[in-house]
Amino acid sequence: MKLNILFLFFTILLIIQIPNSYAQFDTTDDEFVGLSLYTNSKVYAPSHNLQIYGTGLPEENLILRLFAPDETIAKFDQLTTNADGSYNHSLLTWPQPSSNLPYGTYTVEVISTAQNGISKTIDVKFSSTTDLVDVPVERHVNTLVFAPETAAINQPIRVFVQTTSDGLLIGNEAGIKELLGNTHVHLPSGMTVTLTSSFKALHQGLYYVDYTPIEEGTHVFHVIAFSQGTTSHGSAATNVLSQDLGGISEQIIRLNTILDDTSKELDVLKSEIEGFDNTLETASSKIDESTGTISTSVEFISEASSQLNSLLFPIIASIGIIVALQIAILARRR
Structure with a gap:
């Protein structure tokens, strides 16, 4: 009986101790977490030092990472805590802004190697000024959507999306569903199709999606980007026609070709008409010459006739006179 009571007593003690042993690794309640992280400021300017400090387990190896606004690792470091578990480390002296380290919101992360990989993060701001009033520590995510203005029904189109955070491109192939998971397109009929x-x-x-419209009218692509707790919206509209501009352009080109051929034929006809005009002018001039020649001939004939009359x-x-004389002679003889 005493053994059963002792066994029950130790079992109760064990149950009570188990939650306490796990409580120190809870990442949601700072009172029981065996890892803490602090920075010497919230906003930094060039040449300022990013100093981090906090506590962990005694002589524990900690991994330090600094994430840029595009979620890439801008700085990586390691340290070992002191015997009392505290640490104080200079992680970075901020340089002048560049394409690799632009102004924006950065994330400092410390990871415990002895406490099941628990971590702590703090967002800090890299800016041209350290005034907290003018420079709040917040993350800005921008979404741009590029879609064709017009398209043809049942013909695929490609829509491009660009996502940035503080001017840097964010996201990757593995995180597309999380980044653009709520993106959809509004159809002219009022229906919504998820992408x-x-x-x-x-x-x-930079991302793209191939979409084939099945309705005529305006299609609105609504892109919703979600990154590190921040949401951004972007949209673009495409007017879907029964025929795309490419087909219309081909018809216009064909019509232009026909018009060019017609113009060439008209030029040939014009040249022929001009030749006919020249022929008519030549014939007219020849007729005029013939008429002049005939008139001259008539004049010559008239002159010849007058001369002939004068001779005859x-x-x-x-x-x-001779006939009269002969008649007179004959009359006398009788």
Whole structure:
């Protein structure tokens, strides 16, 4: 009986101790967590020192990481806590802003190697000024959507999306669903089609989706980006027609070709008409010349006739005189 009571007593003690042993690793309640992280400031300017400090387990190895606004690791370091578990470390002296370290919101993370990988994070701001009033510590995520203005029904189109945080591209192939998981397109009929699993990565922060419209009218692509607790919205509209501009352009090109051929034929006809005009002018000039020649001939004939008359008149008169004389002679003989 005494053994059973002792066994029950030790069992109760063991149950009571188990929650306490796990409580020190709870990452949601700072009172029981065996890891803490603090920084010497919230906002930093170039040449300022990023000093971190806190507590962990005695002589514990800690991993330190500094994440840039695009979620890439800008700084990596390790340290060992003191015998009392405390640590104080200079992680970074902020340089002048560059494409690798631009102004923006950075995340400091400390990871415990002895406490099941628990971690602590703090957001800090890298800015041109350290005034907390003018420079709040917050993250800005921007989303841009690029879609064609017009498209044809049942013809695929490609929509591009760009996501940035404080000017840097964010996201990767593995995190597309988490980053763009709520993206959808509004159809002219009022229906909504989700594009969650349709996106593909072109580059870090650059994504695209191929979509085939099945309705005529305006399609609105609504992209929702979610990164580190911050949401950003972007949208673009595409007007879907029964035929795309490419087909219309081909018809216009074909019509232009026909018009060019017609223009060439008209030029040929014009040249032929001009040749006919030249022929008519030549014929007219020749007719004029012939008319002039005939007129000259008539004048010559008239002159010749007058000359002939002048020659024949004396002859006829002489003949008349001779005939009269012969008649007179014959009359006398009788």
